[in-house]
Amino acid sequence: MSPRIAGIGAMASVGHGAAEVFENLCAGRGAPNVMRGFDPSWFSADHLFEIDDRPEPGADVPGRATAFLLDVVGQAVADAGLPEQLDDIPVLVGTGLRELRSVELWWREGAKFQADRLHFGTALRERFGAANTHTFANACSASLYALAFGADLIRLDEADTVIVAGVDSVTTSMYGLADRVQPSPPDRVRPFDRNRRGTILGDGAAAVVLRRDTGRHGVLRSVGINCDAHHPTAPDLDGITTAMRRAHELAGVRPRDIDLVLLHGTGTPLNDAVEARAFGEVFGADAGGPLLTGIKSMTGHTSGSAGVLSLIVALRALATGKVPPITAVDDPIDEVAGYRMVLGTAVAEPLSVAQVNGFGFGGVNAVAIVEAAR
Amino acid sequence: MKSAITGVGLAVPGDASPADLLEPASAGASAVDPAARLGRKGLRYKDRATQLGLCAADEALRAAGLWDLDLDPGERLTVPGDSVAVVVSSNLGNIDTVCRVAQTIGDEGSRATSPMDTPNASSNILASEVAIRFGLRGPNLMVCNGATSGLDAVHWASTVLRGGRAEYVVVLGVEPDNEVVRQLTDAGRVLDGAAAVVLENPEHARGRGVTVHAEVGRYARTSGMAACADRLSSGDTPHVWFTPEGTGIRPEALAGAVRLDISGRRGLCSGALGVLQCAAAVAWFAQGGEGPVMALAGNDSDDATAGVLLYAGVTGD
Known part of the structure; x- marks a missing residue:
């Protein structure tokens, strides 16, 4: 019993919406930019793949990962033709860094932040009325891990529809620790190139709706x-x-x-x-x-x-x-x-x-x- | 299908055995000393949460007969590594590392950070360190899901078994105590401890002749305590109720149930609560207590309430 994919949603520095992201990737558009939400004097590197939504350069606000997540889940739900009220439909979110960027802003800069926003269930309940929500912090394979469990819920007859999402926004700590160990900061991400010098972090979010019987995406x-x-x-x-x-x-x-x-x-x-x-x-x-x-x-x-x-x-x-x-x-x-x-x-x-x-x-x-x- | 609890491990101040969880916490209990329990080897650079988690996992794996200290190093896992999954719940596990590193970077720049912090900046460090120490190569899941997280982890562990992705699952709930998490949660004190249970298919447990201490039944995650209690108690009236943390009105479905607060006076248990509740249920049944036990986590001011039904273990012949 293989679930079908009935809805998709995506956003990253390269574009907003699955169609735009795919079109820009096919056109070869998409490159790192000078960092906007962080102080470049703290790092050797100065480029990131950020989603450019800050109020002004250098100023950061808490809750960006949560906002990205709500955005892509909304896209996927609409694309699948589901109502925005999700109730008992399971929503599985894979993330590497949760809302840890907000924790950093709270600790360092006194930004307003509460522990019940570290996971995404609180915001998913507010926006979609979702009660069966799960935040998995499984590093860089988190959203595919969530996908495995979403598929299992359908396979085991525990749900007919499951939303699986992934989200992350760059944190100072992860970026800084990567910066610390890179001998010279990479100007680009050059996968499988002999002269690759490491990765550059980016903001991103993506969601799919899995359904038992219907789904036009695959x-x-x-x-x-x-x-x-x-x-x-x-x-x-x-x-x-x-x-x-x-x-x-x-x-x-x-x-x-x-x-x-x-x-x-x-x-x-x-x-x-x-x-x-x-x-x-x-x-x-x-x-x-x-x-x-x-x-x-x-x-x-x-x-x-x-x-x-x-x-x-x-x-x-x-x-x-x-x-x-x-x-x-x-x-x-x-x-x-x-x-x-x-x-x-x-x-x-x-x-x-x-x-x-x-x-x-x-x-x-x-x-x-x-x-x-x- | 239910899942069997075949091993329990605790690393909680003052609580030597699961039975202690059924009593109020003893005042002035001394902190868990991981080096005293595991030896110093392999603990260097590991954060407090990871060290606590390793203590509880070690005890649970040994209790379930999956880890044998009498065997040579490298051969102590008694079953194939890819047959054992790890599911860990913690909300506050690596918050201290993240804040300390962000502080260092802001004050002195990234060059002042220590590469030793890199693994601890990733929220799944706890789950992966348990896998590494014991050689557990099955699915490895870190659940950070708020107040309900511990019971959610138990649910995902059961899903791993039902889905045929592993034969055994170590479920671990951990919360460390430190100044950062106290401030973040507004708690006077956090548990600074860990609990672990080993789950497997009941038939499988009986087949290999181990004791089934308790069985984990149905799970639900709903808006509010009353709805959760209603859904789980249909057709199966709970005899005992393990309460969520914080305040809450007793759900009508639990009107006749004995009420026990496992977290009481242990400090904020957060993501560890659900696993502590499973350990406490084992003790309840060991003392001849009647079931089912309904464990709830997450009160009406949280984003949801999760609940699990627990039953006395059925002994094989």
């Missing part, structure tokens, strides 16, 4: 989830290959059935090398088959929202046959030689099955398989 065939149990921040080849194989097994697909892979591709030296090797190991002789792309060169690393954001891009690619490129790559790493990387400009070809990767701190891996709507 079919969710599986989500494989596991944990490396290896290292708090470094990825692990075994853990990632296991997650991919589990997703294939649950979906009943073989590597040769997969036409498109949305890579996690963060632009960090370690992730991209390990992810490329894991792909090669799992796909073996079929590794030259699927198109490979990723969104982070144009969205930045939007943390917990990245998985469902990538999923929506995959769904639009399956629907339109158009695949947005990875930009800013001049010299691909050896590990991707012979693979059909979509670099620089969009590619068009008919597609029916896509794989979406999401890996996070703590070794939390999630891999989704989606199929075009027929």
